[in-house]
Amino acid sequence: MRDLPQPSAQALVPFISVADMMAIIHRVGLEAALRDLTDRIEADFRRWATFDKTARVASHSDIGVIELMPTSDGSRYAFKYVNGHPANTRAGLQTVTAFGVLSQVATGYPLMFAEMTMLTALRTAATSALAARHLAPKGARVMALIGNGAQAEFQALALKAVCGIDTVRLYDVDPAATEKCARNLEGSGLTVVPCPSAEAATLGAQIITTCTADKRNATVLHDNMIGEGVHINAIGGDCPGKTELAPALLDRAQTFVEFEPQTRVEGEIQQMPADYPVAALWQVITGAVEGRRDAGQITLFDGVGFAIEDFTALNWLYDQVHAGSQMLDVIADPDDPRDLYGMLMRAQRPKA
Amino acid sequence: MRDLPQPSAQALVPFISVADMMAIIHRVGLEAALRDLTDRIEADFRRWATFDKTARVASHSDIGVIELMPTSDGSRYAFKYVNGHPANTRAGLQTVTAFGVLSQVATGYPLMFAEMTMLTALRTAATSALAARHLAPKGARVMALIGNGAQAEFQALALKAVCGIDTVRLYDVDPAATEKCARNLEGSGLTVVPCPSAEAATLGAQIITTCTADKRNATVLHDNMIGEGVHINAIGGDCPGKTELAPALLDRAQTFVEFEPQTRVEGEIQQMPADYPVAALWQVITGAVEGRRDAGQITLFDGVGFAIEDFTALNWLYDQVHAGSQMLDVIADPDDPRDLYGMLMRAQRPKA
CATH class of the missing domain: 3.40.50.720 (NAD(P)-binding Rossmann-like Domain)
Incomplete structure (x- = not known):
């Protein structure tokens, strides 16, 4: 493998796994994390007008739904993938699972991939707390x-x-x-x-x-x-x-x-x-x-x-991520950006 | 770390990195892959009515666009994230990068995460070949x-x-x-x-x-x-x-x-x-x-x-994936699906 080109730093995107997410929640403390998230969702709701807002894009079937929830504040872009399948629990699966991505608007490059089943549980609870705080x-x-x-x-x-x-x-x-x-x-x-x-x-x-x-x-x-x-x-x-x-x-x-x-x-x-x-x-x-x-x-x-709550949660998470995360080789990054084909050809194993 | 619960098989989703994608293309052969993809896009276009079709969801900025492209045939669901930022090349970045996910409609659970910058280049070329074949x-x-x-x-x-x-x-x-x-x-x-x-x-x-x-x-x-x-x-x-x-x-x-x-x-x-x-x-x-x-x-x-081309490409890719892929711990999978909180608590490091 020594002869094959290695992914460059730009090719690599941090991935926050379920285990990473749980470790971060424990490091911050669950109640502290819920308070942080509530305050940050409140702050983002205050600047509501700065966000792109669309109803989520849902794909419904007889037994469930898969949704994409994107939003952007002009500087960062986030989306969440989330399913809802109530019958899943009968098969030992989760009703709701989720993952998401935070990106830079300026380049379109992802900053972070993350599990969001756990994070959605937190942000949903934080949003309820925010509503109750005011109502x-x-x-x-x-x-x-x-x-x-x-x-x-x-x-x-x-x-x-x-x-x-x-x-x-x-x-x-x-x-x-x-x-x-x-x-x-x-x-x-x-x-x-x-x-x-x-x-x-x-x-x-x-x-x-x-x-x-x-x-x-x-x-x-x-x-x-x-x-x-x-x-x-x-x-x-x-x-x-x-x-x-x-x-x-x-x-x-x-x-x-x-x-x-x-x-x-x-x-x-x-x-x-x-x-x-x-x-x-x-x-x-x-x-x-x-x-x-x-x-x-x-x-x-x-x-x-709503998508802004996930945007807030992903930005909160990104601020908690330390060096040493698992990195995903997900961005094709040729030396010359116009030479994607050359990158593919150079990745071919040298003939024995 | 021995005392912490390990992710279950259901928590793990194969990830096809850029390096994996290039290895798969070389194993199949680029021209053979392009022919396969052309034939499979043609087959999926023939059953056009079976797909959910929506225009992609675009988030535009002054210098680029980030898009989500979902579709489903009722059995599988796929979406692609793709950006378009022409000025990126001046910073040594790609104009277009992409990644995507293939999922099961029945459970909403992802089957595979994949880089799609390289795969999009192939499916775009295959779609052009399909058009030329007929026109x-x-x-x-x-x-x-x-x-x-x-x-x-x-x-x-x-x-x-x-x-x-x-x-x-x-x-x-x-x-x-x-x-x-x-x-x-x-x-x-x-x-x-x-x-x-x-x-x-x-x-x-x-x-x-x-x-x-x-x-x-x-x-x-x-x-x-x-x-x-x-x-x-x-x-x-x-x-x-x-x-x-x-x-x-x-x-x-x-x-x-x-x-x-x-x-x-x-x-x-x-x-x-x-x-x-x-x-x-x-x-x-x-x-x-x-x-x-x-x-x-x-x-x-x-x-x-169009999203169906990405759906086809991800299904093609999924068929090429062998055992031994990198697995992502992305699905929170508690023993009791209603006990997400208990899973979080059990992940806490035992006190010294």
Whole structure:
């Protein structure tokens, strides 16, 4: 192999594997990472106008969806690949897996490839915490967490780290999921209360988070379960035909969204008429629109996940990457950029 | 590190690096690979209706573009990331670099990551050969090749391997590019004729291929340079504001495209009225529309590159991949798919 040309430095792009990502999260600390991400998503939402915004590009099949979520701020470009396949868990696979790339706009060259299943769990939880920071009633300490799957613990810890939640009330249609979640949150500093029904979970909660995984129009929250003044983070309804809330509840709530054209198709509000009023979370953050008006109001963050959150997360990750990463030989880099063919020919093994 | 969990087989996805790609091309043989790819693109174009088709998702800046090109046939999903930055060559970087992913629709899980700068050069040349196979005048042996950059040798060899071209007449505004191309094609079996102008290059050519890289509306081919009966592969004009042909020439030609909605925006025909008539190459292949009518007709393939060609190329590549590839730990794969958090916690280094 000594005679073959070696890849140049420009050919090599850092790759953050699942193991690398977990090591970085542990080095930073999970709650610190969730706080960092919340602050950085907030900062990027403040400069909303600087981003290219498109609804994600979805390829739907009967049993799932594969999506590409690109955005750019004119200096950096990021995209995420993410799938959603609820039946995967029956085969021992993840419902949602993701990876992504951060690039330089000036050259189009990638700066970093990264796993994003773990990172998406963090940024989704951080976005919920950001919404609750701006919309939840003051002094909220108790959260109901309905759906205790892969996203649940991250939601609980982000709301603890960012909003000061001290109690989570858990419910899942599968008691094993609730047991798993309760066990994982032991020692986290949160008081964990497993509940026998969604209704029981909501008792005394000022914040209700729904993050169920079924791809269908389920009613996780009925109108009569929800009293005045709560804030709801509806996270699980995130594609066409997948919702969690009763329309009557949407009628009582003031609803906040990430990027309206995407949420109209994917969010809880897909059940509502096209003129159902919504406000943009980023405009609450900048102060352009009012968030929570009064203590009796029901606020709803209809979160579906938007490309800017992934852009923020990849940039956060890139700042954590030290020298010594695994490098991928992914960019063909001939000595003369016009001589791609010559590079190919020189790579041929010398004849014996 | 012995105490940390190791990634499972499901976490690992083969990665085809630039070096791997070059080794595969040499193992198959470049001309054999170009023939294979041409036949497989033809086969996929024949089943055009089975594919999801969307115009690529482009993020434009003043100096370039980054694009995502997804498609699916319902069984497999593929996308390519590709940039186009003509000024990159001045910094010793490639104008076009690319990578891509092939996935299973049933699970959304990736099957393979791959470099695609080299693979795009092959599939672009194979698509030109496919167009010429169906549109060029019978017995064509001489091709003019205008623009002698990174794509040029691949175009020459694909047209040789697939269509029987025996002579290429080269021209580039930069004589060094022509010298490079002529040197690289020594020993290929092609007669190579460097020419002092584009007009000189077209003399006696039955096929004219333009593959220049400037991002502007250049006129590489003027109307008065083109006699009757030739076939033109216009490859370089492939984004808004980047064209190579004079409108008067388009008026004389019968034009064939890949995916009309994309070509209207990106191709040579962006210069023409919205009702300028075009035909789809795939319909020529299936016989639904007529290709070349007579020996005097000018046929034009206004190639911009379409996602199905990348899908075909990635599937071809996947079939060449042997055991022993580099594997990327890119899929978070907890023992219990709902226990992503538990996986993260178990990855924490045991305390000393």
